[in-house]
Amino acid sequence: MIPRELLKKVRRIEIRTRHMVSDVFSGHYHSVFKGQGMEFHEVREYVPGDDVRAIDWNVTARMGHPFIKKYVEEREMTVMLVVDISASQAFGCTAQLKKDLAAELTALLAFSAVRNNDRVGLILFAEDVQHYIAPHKGFSHVLRLIRDALYSEPKQRGTRLKPALDFLNHVAPRRTVTFLISDFIFDEPLKRTLSITARRHDLVGILIGDHRERIWPRAGLIEWEDAETGQRFLIDTSHRRIRRHLMQSQAARRRELIDLMRRCDMDTIEVCAGEDYDRALMRFFRMREQRMRT
Numbered sequence: 001m002i003p004r005e006l007l008k009k010v011r012r013i014e015i016r017t018r019h020m021v022s023d024v025f026s027g028h029y030h031s032v033f034k035g036q037g038m039e040f041h042e043v044r045e046y047v048p049g050d051d052v053r054a055i056d057w058n059v060t061a062r063m064g065h066p067f068i069k070k071y072v073e074e075r076e077m078t079v080m081l082v083v084d085i086s087a088s089q090a091f092g093c094t095a096q097l098k099k100d101l102a103a104e105l106t107a108l109l110a111f112s113a114v115r116n117n118d119r120v121g122l123i124l125f126a127e128d129v130q131h132y133i134a135p136h137k138g139f140s141h142v143l144r145l146i147r148d149a150l151y152s153e154p155k156q157r158g159t160r161l162k163p164a165l166d167f168l169n170h171v172a173p174r175r176t177v178t179f180l181i182s183d184f185i186f187d188e189p190l191k192r193t194l195s196i197t198a199r200r201h202d203l204v205g206i207l208i209g210d211h212r213e214r215i216w217p218r219a220g221l222i223e224w225e226d227a228e229t230g231q232r233f234l235i236d237t238s239h240r241r242i243r244r245h246l247m248q249s250q251a252a253r254r255r256e257l258i259d260l261m262r263r264c265d266m267d268t269i270e271v272c273a274g275e276d277y278d279r280a281l282m283r284f285f286r287m288r289e290q291r292m293r294t
Contacts, residue, residue, distance in 0.1 A: 009100075010146050017107040020278070021115055028285035029112040032292070033077060033177050033202070042070045077177055078135045079113040079120045080201070081106050081145070082168060084182030085152055086126040086159035087227035093212040094274025101208055101273045102181045103149040108281075109179055110142040120145065121172075125164035126154035132171070158228045161186050165197045172201070181206045184257055185228070194264040204284075205261050206269045207254075214250055216243045 021029075043059050046066035054068040083106055089099035106122070113120040114137050121135035122145045131152050133145060159182075168178060178201045197203050216237055225232045237243055261268045269284045271277040 009150060010143065013104050013107045013146055013150075014143065017104060018111050020108060021111045028282070028289070030116050032285055032288040033079075033116075033118075043067050044070060077113075077116075077118045078172065078174070079109065079118050080123065080135070080168060080172060080176045080178040081109060081120065081149075082123045082125065082164055082178060082180045083149055084126070084159060085124045085130060085149075085154050086185075087154065087157040088159065088183055088185050089208075091213075091227060092210055092273045094210075096274045098183055098208045098210060098273045100150070101271065101277070103146060105179075105181055105206060105208075105271070105277070106149045107142065107146045110145050114138060114142055122148065123164055123168060124149065124152050125159075125161075125167075127156035127158045127160045128163045129167045130154055132167070134171075157230070159186055160188055161190060162188065162193045165193050169197060169200055175201055177202045177204070179204050179206055181208065183208050191260060191264065194261065194266060198265045203264075204267045204269065206271060207257065208271055208273065209254075210273045211275070214247065216246050218243065 043056055044067065046055060046060075046068050050068050054070075056067050056069045059067040083102050085099060085102075089097070089102060091098055092100070110120045110122075117137065119135035119137050120142070122131070122133040123129060124131040131148060133141075133148065161182075165180075168176075172178075178197070180203060182205075184205070184207055194203070194205075218240075219237050221234060221236050221238070223232060223234050235242065235246075258268050258270075267284065267288070269280050271280050
């Protein structure tokens with residue numbers, strides 16, 4: 001049985017994200033993401049002005065006069081949401097944990113997809129793939145995705161990206177739009193894994209952070225525990241030099257990660273738990289629209 005509080009949370013996310021899709025994102029989503037290419041529509045008789053390169057010579061030979069093939073743009077896509085549910089996602093210094101933000105983004109993107117008549121699927125991962133929902137359409141399917149993104153607990157504490165993207169490439173042989181939603185705290189080389197997947201799919205990284213990961217408070221001696229390894233260590237945050245070093249280390253990691261994604265031909269969206277993400281998504285959509293026009 002699913003706890004009543006979880007059902008309430010699913011309902012709150014549904015209301016918020018469906019409203020955002022209706023009012024803000026649907027038009028941008030539709031204009032930015034394309035289908036798989038061109039789909040055969042019909043054969044009709046040639047009329048002056050038609051492109052002679054479209055002539056179907058087999059039909060022309062049978063009928064004795066020219067016919068051409070007509071194609072239409074294939075709008076339907078498959079959208080895959082690859083979501084990190086490892087232990088580090090349970091961090092949050094505000095009213096929202098990183099994993100709750102990941103679930104909300106899952107809902108927003110899933111509702112955008114089904115509104116555009118696209119299929120959407122879900123892969124939840126930690127050290128390995130934890131859960132998979134095959135791509136489908138429909139409102140009830142989206143609610144299942146939201147529920148599972150919130151309700152699923154990882155069987156391992158750590159994170160590995162390669163098994164998740166290898167699984168994606170296995171279950172999705174055709175090109176998809178894939179949103180990789182994670183805090184990207186990985187202890188593994190990422191360049192080859194990301195590059196291979198970005199060549200096969202339209203891969204977009206959504207980097208989830210938290211305010212306290214970027215700005216350390218002056219709070220004296222604090223004992224921290226690594227959520228994924230269980231290792232404990234003491235940090236004296238009363239020293240400005242230590243706080244500056246921690247912030248600079250985090251900023252350097254962020255720059256290296258974003259640069260890596262750029263070199264892998266990935267787009268990146270940065271969002272922060274407990275803060276509005278509307279502007280970050282709109283910047284992404286506008287950037288994609290501008291790129292398509294050039």
